[in-house]
Amino acid sequence: MSAAEVAAFTALTDEDVAVVAYVEAAEGDIETALRFAVEDLLMAERRIALAAKLVSLGYVRGRLPDSRT
Numbered sequence: 485m486s487a488a489e490v491a492a493f494t495a496l497t498d499e500d501v502a503v504v505a506y507v508e509a510a511e512g513d514i515e516t517a518l519r520f521a522v523e524d525l526l527m528a529e530r531r532i533a534l535a536a537k538l539v540s541l542g543y544v545r546g547r548l549p550d551s552r553t
């Protein structure tokens with residue numbers, strides 16, 4: 485990798501890196517890359533929704549541990 489390529493790569497935002505990864509995974513097919521991204525997004529949303537259901541909103545009596553120890 486040349487210095488120019490390294491500089492160009494380090495200038496990419498997180499979003500740009502994700503786009504490049506999806507396009508590479510789809511072997512250059514933009515429609516397939518978009519489909520992969522949407523599938524991953526929907527899966528993440530389902531996992532977040534499940535995690536939110538599993539979080540207890542109740543309270544437990546007790547006291548917080550002493551943070552000085």
